[in-house]
Amino acid sequence: MNKNRIALTLGIVCVILTIAICVQVNTIKNANSTVSKTFAEDELRDEVLKWKEKYERISNELDEAEKGLAKIREESTKDDSNSTSKEEQITLNNNLLGMTNLEGPGIEMIVEDDPNEIGPLDDIYNHVVHDADLRVLVNELKNAGAEAISINGQRIVNTTAITCIGNVIKINDERITSPFTIKAIGFQESLVGIDWRAGYIQQCLRPAGIVVNIKKSNKVEIPKYTGVISAQYMNLSK
Amino acid sequence: MILIAIIIGCIIGALIGMNIPTIPYTYSGYLAIAIIAALDSVFGAITSSLKRNFDMKIFISGFFVNAILAMALTYLGQKLNVDIYLAAVVVFVGRMFNNLGTIRRYYVEKLASNKIIAKAEAAIKQANEASKSNK
Numbered sequence: 001m002n003k004n005r006i007a008l009t010l011g012i013v014c015v016i017l018t019i020a021i022c023v024q025v026n027t028i029k030n031a032n033s034t035v036s037k038t039f040a041e042d043e044l045r046d047e048v049l050k051w052k053e054k055y056e057r058i059s060n061e062l063d064e065a066e067k068g069l070a071k072i073r074e075e076s077t078k079d080d081s082n083s084t085s086k087e088e089q090i091t092l093n094n095n096l097l098g099m100t101n102l103e104g105p106g107i108e109m110i111v112e113d114d115p116n117e118i119g120p121l122d123d124i125y126n127h128v129v130h131d132a133d134l135r136v137l138v139n140e141l142k143n144a145g146a147e148a149i150s151i152n153g154q155r156i157v158n159t160t161a162i163t164c165i166g167n168v169i170k171i172n173d174e175r176i177t178s179p180f181t182i183k184a185i186g187f188q189e190s191l192v193g194i195d196w197r198a199g200y201i202q203q204c205l206r207p208a209g210i211v212v213n214i215k216k217s218n219k220v221e222i223p224k225y226t227g228v229i230s231a232q233y234m235n236l237s238k
Numbered sequence: 239m240i241l242i243a244i245i246i247g248c249i250i251g252a253l254i255g256m257n258i259p260t261i262p263y264t265y266s267g268y269l270a271i272a273i274i275a276a277l278d279s280v281f282g283a284i285t286s287s288l289k290r291n292f293d294m295k296i297f298i299s300g301f302f303v304n305a306i307l308a309m310a311l312t313y314l315g316q317k318l319n320v321d322i323y324l325a326a327v328v329v330f331v332g333r334m335f336n337n338l339g340t341i342r343r344y345y346v347e348k349l350a351s352n353k354i355i356a357k358a359e360a361a362i363k364q365a366n367e368a369s370k371s372n373k
Contacts, residue, residue: 006287007243009294010280013301014247015254017276020269022255027266049263 059226095148098157098225102148106185106220107192111137113178114209127209129178131164134171137182137201138162140194146184148222152176155225172227188216240287244280271312271323272305278330279304281337288344304330 073090077083094100111134114127138156141149149156154171161171168175184191195201195214205212261269279301286292308326315322 003239003287005294006283006292007240009297010240010283010287011243011247013276013280013283013297014244015251017273017280018248018251019255019258020273020276022252023258023260024266024269024273026256027260027263027269030260030263046263053262053264 112211146186275304
């Protein structure tokens with residue numbers, strides 16, 4: 001057997017092998033797996049990752065189906081002015097409910113914990129962003145006329161709660177941590193006003209060393225609400 | 239020659255592997271067992287090329303069939319709730335150690351024989367010089 005051919009074959013096989021190893025290493029790295037203590041923990045993590053994958057796939061399918069539905073609705077209501085206005089109303093309602101991905105002019109605000117060293121007598125509690133801070137900021141944005149708001153990709157809808165669980169903040173049952181990126185769509189001049197007016201940012205956040213950066217953007221993208229809107233108990237009053 | 243080919247292959251593979259997308263986590267178990275099977279084939283090939291009985295057909299078929307068989311066994315094991323892949327890992331790794339042992343022995347013996355030859359050559363040279371000076 002020719003030695004060069006052996007070498008060539010082995011080289012090609014090694015290429016395949018190393019590609020496979022790299023892909024595997026990257027996959028495991030992406031799966032965020034830390035060293036686990038027990039076998040059961042491993043199994044549970046596997047299970048969670050598999051469900052997550054399944055969930056993502058199904059939610060992608062749902063997205064596709066919704067797009068198809070919107071198209072069908074558009075086509076079927078094209079010729080009828082009455083149903084066209086109904087269609088517009090449905091779209092508007094969905095936008096307001098948070099069921100759609102939105103974009104438009106607005107602001108992007110980044111709120112971060114105090115980056116400076118904290119003195120020995122100082123309490124760290126005063127230098128981190130709390131759930132209450134985010135609630136006030138959302139309120140200020142709404143007061144300034146924001147039409148849609150998201151924090152770290154979590155859409156603020158009318159059932160959204162911003163709560164504190166230990167050292168992270170929970171929005172729409174998802175955990176998020178500092179830095180917080182708050183996006184809002186609305187009249188830009190009025191929205192940036194919360195930066196300099198004598199309000200919460202100027203009087204409470206900045207004095208505590210918390211970093212707040214606001215910048216205007218003509219294309220703010222706000223994702224839709226991915227949770228479930230429950231309507232189990234409410235009925236129309238007679 | 240073979241060593242250079244393997245190193246170049248590994249470098250190219252790593253460069254490509256870093257830049258292609260990852261696979262879903264569900265299938266990473268199958269890929270892992272396939273990697274073990276392929277590694278076993280590569281070590282087997284190195285050993286047989288040292289022994290000069292390397293057969294291309296056997297190597298290529300072993301490379302792919304072993305990997306596919308190992309993946310199929312892993313799948314079957316998952317369906318039956320038995321960790322069959324452990325058996326595949328034990329067999330492949332055991333064989334890998336055997337092959338590594340053969341490779342190691344080959345080079346150790348080669349080194350030792352090289353030393354003996356060098357010694358013998360030195361002795362011959364000395365003898366020659368001695369006979370020359372005697373004349």
